Amino acid sequence: MLDKVSENHDVDALMLEIGRRAKAAARPLAIASTEQKNRALDAMANAIVSSKDTILAANAVDLDNAASSGLAASFLDRLTLTEERILAMAGGIREIAGLKDPVGDVIAAWDRPNGLQIERVRTPLGVIGVIYESRPNVTADAGALCLKSGNAVILRGGSDSAHSSHAIHACLVEGLLQAGLPEHAIQLVPITDRAAVGAMLGGLTGTIDVIVPRGGKSLVARVQAEARVPVFAHLEGLCHIYVDASSDVEMAKAIVVNSKMRRTGICGAAETLLVDSAAIGSHLMPILEALTEAGCEVRASPTVLKVFAGFKPATDEDWRTEYLDAIIAVAVVDGISGAIAHIGKYSSNHTEAVIADDPEVVERFFNEVDSAILLHNASTQFADGGEFGMGAEIGIATGKMHARGPVGVEQLTSFNYRVHGTGQIRP
């Protein structure tokens, strides 16, 4: 069925039609009640659970195709659905139903001397485009988050997961219809043509308000380079930890090891450790020993190598590398000023941590490091919408416009001003 659509339609015309449908669905969705949206989400979760055999069968087709294409094991793992993963997907949708509805929230309210009462109220953004790789669960996550925030969404999943995504999408549409919401509120692009991505990046003639890419660096880089509409994304998380001489050694050890090693493959994992030159004698070796014991490879700057020559030397490339692996680059810096300078040069503006007891050091770090998330005496692995108490997130943004840091349902909204008068005219 997917191929038939691809043969029969001109891609641009099809995409514009999808855009028109999304825009038409966006207005009724924007004024849908919280209860109605939650009813749809519950029905979606139920449909996913009761369709699990259909979803598994569709996934088997994708897995067969992928295996015969000789794709990597890690790719196949992300593509694979199991009964457990399907139940977790349904559970994720129910959690989103449980979040506070951001739409209609009064963000600020004030009165004017002439009696005008001004409110700033959250409204949906409109239409969100999500472009993702072959992770079928994103279909459910992204669809549910956009619905909860009152936005229509156009989902464009990876071609290798097309059958799985299609089966999951059918459950989402079932949920929309059961709650009386427009079926085009959540659309899955039915063709695998890459030109469909190009059309979305162009904004579908002003239809798409924001694009969220979910996937590896090459996907995000393409989206950031080509999109003609705003993008919520991070290209990479090259996270730094700075250990100041004023810090507690045991705390620094524990936080550095956790930041690097708890999960090495996430964007909040630390990639570079900066140690205060005044802490060489006290902090450096205990921390490097703890990292080594935890199975982490250390790539060391010349000053670190003077203390212990056994590490692999770091090259300039190491300061620019998001390893996403059990490797850390370590440099000695000249106190907080040196740390700020190094981070300013190499940071991806995602997440950085300072371990220090000196309040002046912390204040300078917080004021002078220009990243979305700054942590004091805590692990960089807390860089996550759930850990921030924001509920599920669609991603983490490193841009400075609109959404920065974790992007949850609140960040998927805009706002407008609502002014209540009693006949005021302007003199």
Next chain:
Amino acid sequence: MLDKVSENHDVDALMLEIGRRAKAAARPLAIASTEQKNRALDAMANAIVSSKDTILAANAVDLDNAASSGLAASFLDRLTLTEERILAMAGGIREIAGLKDPVGDVIAAWDRPNGLQIERVRTPLGVIGVIYESRPNVTADAGALCLKSGNAVILRGGSDSAHSSHAIHACLVEGLLQAGLPEHAIQLVPITDRAAVGAMLGGLTGTIDVIVPRGGKSLVARVQAEARVPVFAHLEGLCHIYVDASSDVEMAKAIVVNSKMRRTGICGAAETLLVDSAAIGSHLMPILEALTEAGCEVRASPTVLKVFAGFKPATDEDWRTEYLDAIIAVAVVDGISGAIAHIGKYSSNHTEAVIADDPEVVERFFNEVDSAILLHNASTQFADGGEFGMGAEIGIATGKMHARGPVGVEQLTSFNYRVHGTGQIRP
């Protein structure tokens, strides 16, 4: 001097150098204290007052050139500086100095069960590009607003006001230097080449964070079409007023006349009046009479013409026209649903007003009309940052991302998350 620069430099190289300088100035500016920024603003205002003869002489050169080019009287008026206008410019800068500094404001703060304390804190955006037509005062306004919000700014003014802008800019730089701030915090593009605008719209290799166009529709349209970075702007203010049958006739009359006629040339002026079909007998004629008495031309829909055939008929083009003049298009609509449908079709998403006493009508208007500013029983001419109590504004934005409605110093900021821990690691 301006021409010499233009002859000697490759435009792209010059613009990239301006971008590099702006970025270098942005970091010290981001951490400048409120007191230091205000000191610079006061020094700028003083420099403008004491340089008023120099500024007037520069303006005379611009006016001579413009007169010999045969430009329109309204254009020459906007270009003309007088001693009074120069003093008003200095006063405007002092008012901006008096505004609350948005940088460092804690927008939100909450604690997590694990003891992490999370703050969301306002930070500058970075580098702002302002592209404007030949209104010399924008040089001072925009420079001061960007400085107050901790941003570096690249100003590109219209070529016809080049000498005036240059003289004003020199005063701004004098203020920066007197307060010990980087002189490149406020740069004026020294060439009148149109390619300079193109370079700015491209973002100067990631240097410019946002562009604000100040000028007519053709300038804004070009910026919106070509910019590769976010833009804060409105293309037009096609503002609607809907008069419901539940409204007080006298109040409706006063608000409609004020919305249209107080100043017809501003973006918050009403352009289309929609009257409830249930109010034809009660409201329509008194309002149209009041408009006519005030000197407004009425362009009427067929239903309006049935009541009084003396008006000029409205064409479809009238519903799409921002007159910026003493002309109003008037239609009868089928209650609030008809009003919402008409506004949804023709609105520029800037400002709309509802005149009604029925709370259900007001609620539907506020929930279902998707514009930046919605007013109830008040004039559309209140669509202004000053009237909102936000202080000076750099413009009004109709986009839904980041800034919507009046763009003042707060809207020229971003934010980051600052997390205070006591050694937390993630389990």
